[in-house]
Amino acid sequence: MKLRKLLSVMLVFSMTVTILSACGKKNTSDNNDNGSKNAYPGTSEENSITVNISSEPPDMFSVTMTDTTSFTVLRHIVENLVTLDENDKVKPGVAKDWTVSEDGLVYTFNLRDDMKWSNGEPVTAHDFVFAWTALLTPSFASDYAYFGYVFKNGEAYNKGEVGAEELGFKALSDYQLEVTLENPTSYFLDTLAFGVFAPVNEKAYKEFGTAYGTDADKMVYNGPFRMTSWEHENRIVLEKNPNYYNADNIELEKIVMVMINDSNAALNSFKVGEVDMIGLNGEQVQLMKKENYPVYTYADGSTFYLEYNLKNEYLANKNLRKAITYAIDKQAFIDSIVKNDSEVAVSFTAPPINGLNDKFYKEVGSLQPAFDAALAKEYYNKALEELNVDSISLSLIIDDSDSAVKNGAFVQEQLKVNLGLEIKVEPMPFKSRLERMSNKDFDIVFAGWGPDYNDPLTYLDMFETGNGNNHVGFSNAQYDELLHKVSTETDKETRFEYLKQLEQIIMEEMPVGPIYWRSRDYVLSGKIASGVIRTAFQDINLINVKLSK
Amino acid sequence: MIKYVVKRILYSLLTLLVLVTLTFFMMRLLPGDPFIGQKAIPETTLKSLNEKYGLDKPMWQQLLIYMGNVFRGDLGISIHYNRPVNDIIKQAFPYSFDLGMRALIFATVMGILLGIIAAVKRGTHWDTISMLLAIIGVSVPGFIIGSLLQYFFALKLTQWTGITFFPNTGWDGFAAKILPSFALSLSSLATVSRLMRTSMMDVLSQDYIKTAKSKGLSQKTIIWKHAVRNAIMPVITVLGPISAALLTGAFVVENIFAIPGMGKFFVYSIQTQDYTMISGTTLFYGAFLIIANLLVDLAYGFIDPRVKLSEGKE
Numbered sequence: 001m002k003l004r005k006l007l008s009v010m011l012v013f014s015m016t017v018t019i020l021s022a023c024g025k026k027n028t029s030d031n032n033d034n035g036s037k038n039a040y041p042g043t044s045e046e047n048s049i050t051v052n053i054s055s056e057p058p059d060m061f062s063v064t065m066t067d068t069t070s071f072t073v074l075r076h077i078v079e080n081l082v083t084l085d086e087n088d089k090v091k092p093g094v095a096k097d098w099t100v101s102e103d104g105l106v107y108t109f110n111l112r113d114d115m116k117w118s119n120g121e122p123v124t125a126h127d128f129v130f131a132w133t134a135l136l137t138p139s140f141a142s143d144y145a146y147f148g149y150v151f152k153n154g155e156a157y158n159k160g161e162v163g164a165e166e167l168g169f170k171a172l173s174d175y176q177l178e179v180t181l182e183n184p185t186s187y188f189l190d191t192l193a194f195g196v197f198a199p200v201n202e203k204a205y206k207e208f209g210t211a212y213g214t215d216a217d218k219m220v221y222n223g224p225f226r227m228t229s230w231e232h233e234n235r236i237v238l239e240k241n242p243n244y245y246n247a248d249n250i251e252l253e254k255i256v257m258v259m260i261n262d263s264n265a266a267l268n269s270f271k272v273g274e275v276d277m278i279g280l281n282g283e284q285v286q287l288m289k290k291e292n293y294p295v296y297t298y299a300d301g302s303t304f305y306l307e308y309n310l311k312n313e314y315l316a317n318k319n320l321r322k323a324i325t326y327a328i329d330k331q332a333f334i335d336s337i338v339k340n341d342s343e344v345a346v347s348f349t350a351p352p353i354n355g356l357n358d359k360f361y362k363e364v365g366s367l368q369p370a371f372d373a374a375l376a377k378e379y380y381n382k383a384l385e386e387l388n389v390d391s392i393s394l395s396l397i398i399d400d401s402d403s404a405v406k407n408g409a410f411v412q413e414q415l416k417v418n419l420g421l422e423i424k425v426e427p428m429p430f431k432s433r434l435e436r437m438s439n440k441d442f443d444i445v446f447a448g449w450g451p452d453y454n455d456p457l458t459y460l461d462m463f464e465t466g467n468g469n470n471h472v473g474f475s476n477a478q479y480d481e482l483l484h485k486v487s488t489e490t491d492k493e494t495r496f497e498y499l500k501q502l503e504q505i506i507m508e509e510m511p512v513g514p515i516y517w518r519s520r521d522y523v524l525s526g527k528i529a530s531g532v533i534r535t536a537f538q539d540i541n542l543i544n545v546k547l548s549k
Numbered sequence: 550m551i552k553y554v555v556k557r558i559l560y561s562l563l564t565l566l567v568l569v570t571l572t573f574f575m576m577r578l579l580p581g582d583p584f585i586g587q588k589a590i591p592e593t594t595l596k597s598l599n600e601k602y603g604l605d606k607p608m609w610q611q612l613l614i615y616m617g618n619v620f621r622g623d624l625g626i627s628i629h630y631n632r633p634v635n636d637i638i639k640q641a642f643p644y645s646f647d648l649g650m651r652a653l654i655f656a657t658v659m660g661i662l663l664g665i666i667a668a669v670k671r672g673t674h675w676d677t678i679s680m681l682l683a684i685i686g687v688s689v690p691g692f693i694i695g696s697l698l699q700y701f702f703a704l705k706l707t708q709w710t711g712i713t714f715f716p717n718t719g720w721d722g723f724a725a726k727i728l729p730s731f732a733l734s735l736s737s738l739a740t741v742s743r744l745m746r747t748s749m750m751d752v753l754s755q756d757y758i759k760t761a762k763s764k765g766l767s768q769k770t771i772i773w774k775h776a777v778r779n780a781i782m783p784v785i786t787v788l789g790p791i792s793a794a795l796l797t798g799a800f801v802v803e804n805i806f807a808i809p810g811m812g813k814f815f816v817y818s819i820q821t822q823d824y825t826m827i828s829g830t831t832l833f834y835g836a837f838l839i840i841a842n843l844l845v846d847l848a849y850g851f852i853d854p855r856v857k858l859s860e861g862k863e
Contacts, residue, residue: 056630058629058630058631059630059631061631064631066586138593138594138596138597139597140597141594141597141598141601142594143584143586143588143590143594145590145591145593145594146590146591158591158593159593160593210631211632213631214630214631214632231809232632232637232640232641232809233641233809233813234719234807234809258718258807259807259809260718260807261804261807261813262696262804262805262807264696264699264700264805265696265699265717265718265804265805265806265807268699268700268703268704268717268718269717269718269807271704271708272703272704272707272708272713272716272717274716274717274718274719428580429580429581429820430820431579431580431581431582431585431820431821431822432579432580432581434581434585434586434587435580435581435582435585436580438585438589448587449587450587452588467589468588468589468590469588469589
């Protein structure tokens with residue numbers, strides 16, 4: 001009985017202390033660290049790092065892959081024809097070099113002859129032919145099948161109009177691959193670095209069938225690392241591939257990827273040295289900056305914007321769309337909700353995308369004011385006049401997550417204050433929102449878009465008449481014609497001139513109102529000296545990480 | 550007794566059948582579909598996805614096929630993970646069961662003890678403290694308890710002392726299991742202790758307790774031999790649903806402590822509209838709940854011989 005008494009007292013005491021101290025502590029703690037990266041030295045195992053990837057990669061079969069986390073893992077274990085360097089510039093991968101025909105349509109790749117799959121098979125041109133054919137074969141049901149439309153007859157084959165032998169890629173020999181494109185595509189090599197173009201060893205695929213890529217021992221590897229263990233929903237262990245041609249230059253022996261979903265838990269794990277890299281949310285960025293701890297930022301290529309349904313009786317009016325877009329104080333939005341270095345979107349295509357000589361967004365320049373209440377009001381009055389109404393009723397569809405609800409409330413407030421326009425906000429589950437969007441059953445929706453490849457077209461082609469992503473119902477003959485010109489133009493300068501014009505049309509017609517370009521943040525433990533790559537097209541690449549000595 | 554059990558099992562199967570059917574139709578009423586995503590997918594892809602998962606067939610046919618598979622013990626392939634639902638449950642359930650079992654045992658033992666103490670020492674600070682604990686346990690949500698435990702015992706304690714007493718996340722080793730089990734047990738502990746207190750006070754005011762007292766029996770004997778045995782019945786009743794809830798996966802606690810259990814599948818399968826996963830997890834939970842309740846009913850008979858399981862016939 002005494003023991004039980006003691007136990008219960010202890011229990012009650014510890015609970016009370018926990019609860020009470022929580023009230024007083026929160027604001028004052030975490031202020032006294034020294035600001036160097038040594039404050040959090042990280043994990044202790046030698047030549048190994050542990051990073052948080054937050055969630056389970058749902059599927060590791062590159063042909064049907066869609067999830068960012070899956071691509072992150074894949075990047076380390078399967079190498080494509082080409083890969084990207086730290087500036088997202090193309091560099092040789094399985095292909096040691098290549099030639100391009102003058103019309104920009106035929107690429108001939110010479111492959112390395114010293115690469116092996118983890119099942120002992122050599123890595124050959126046939127592995128690419130197999131994977132790319134699978135990508136376009138309807139029975140494989142790849143979401144990203146349209147990526148293969150870049151190949152000659154890719155779309156026709158996918159739609160069952162021609163046979164596989166008509167596809168624009170063939171193995172000239174084991175180590176030579178010839179690729180013919182449908183149109184000259186200046187960003188073709190960039191897209192080749194994308195995970196869906198990864199090679200797949202046919203023998204291995206046949207062995208595992210549809211279970212390929214569902215476990216560590218149900219797939220094969222040719223990249224700098226191999227997956228040696230995959231405890232689902234828990235952790236993935238990658239170990240250096242000793243047969244990789246560049247193995248001597250790779251310092252890490254092991255990468256452990258853990259899946260801590262809760263952001264507070266992840267930060268705690270980082271601080272106690274269980275993890276060497278975690279992503280931060282806006283609140284945590286502020287917290288770590290207060291500690292003077294180095295926080296790394298990168299633009300992830302996402303643009304967040306309002307989509308205006310052009311079928312709506314009010315939103316069909318261009319001036320109203322402009323009024324709404326200009327009336328939102330975008331910097332205030334970032335400061336109060338996103339809380340990091342995200343940028344105000346002054347055009348649609350996000351900063352990481354390459355232009356002719358510089359980043360495309362710089363070449364395009366600012367096409368809308370970050371915020372101009374007076375101008376917005378002017379447009380609003382003009383719109384009311386043109387529509388011949390006194391008031392307008394609209395609703396805004398948003399996700400039901402905490403952050404989305406804040407987004408909705410902010411937009412609602414801004415429109416009320418700056419225009420006197422009252423809108424209704426409708427939060428709903430993600431999938432419901434997507435369905436409403438694809439059915440064009442909305443007035444305004446808060447949406448986001450991320451790039452698939454490094455070219456402005458990855459944003460701008462969605463406004464083509466009838467495009468599956470054109471939820472707003474935008475249709476503009478001049479725009480469609482320009483898009484067509486862009487896809488056939490071989491002169492780079494002219495092509496980018498067209499792309500610029502596309503961007504200008506969007507910002508003038510404003511079927512969408514850009515709000516911000518997202519940045520993301522992460523911290524590294526003292527153990528990591530350099531070599532972490534996180535960009536819009538490689539999030540995350542740890543292959544060349546160097547450790548502190 | 551055997552007849553009763555067989556009857557109960559038959560009823561259970563019927564319940565599960567209804568459960569599967571209802572779930573099947575309800576999840577189809579959700580707006581959206583498993584394949585709709587941020588970006589439009591080619592029509593040929595959509596078509597073969599629907600074929601692959603049999604979603605191109607008429608509803609009733611899909612249901613019959615699913616039922617047939619379930620009877621053969623096959624819950625299908627998860628649309629989101631492309632792995633058999635059976636495998637996913639087999640992999641995740643042991644974690645949830647382990648966590649839940651620890652929480653359940655702790656909650657039951659501590660809850661009963663606290664309840665007894667509170668009832669016997671009614672009006673004293675013991676009573677106040679145990680009921681305060683009960684109120685905290687019931688009213689403070691799991692994610693707050695979990696986060697606080699993590700913050701103080703995994704983070705701050707480690708920072709202050711330089712020694713890791715409790716790992717922040719994971720399920721490796723005994724130390725890692727303490728905080729999550731405690732966090733998960735708290736609300737059940739509160740339920741059990743409150744029930745036990747009420748029931749105990751009720752029993753303690755009964756005549757036969759007074760008789761026992763007047764016979765000169767010691768307080769210890771009275772409480773443990775006479776009172777507890779009778780007072781514990783309502784607690785046993787709630788243990789069925791409590792065990793089902795604790796053992797089949799606790800989303801919040803598993804999420805905070807990054808334990809690869811079942812919890813997230815209940816939530817994410819609905820968010821991703823992974824039809825096979827929704828049906829699979831619902832069926833699994835349903836079956837578990839039914840079995841737990843059956844065991845509780847059987848336990849009545851052992852604890853209180855007056856309860857006759859076949860009394861329906863009388």
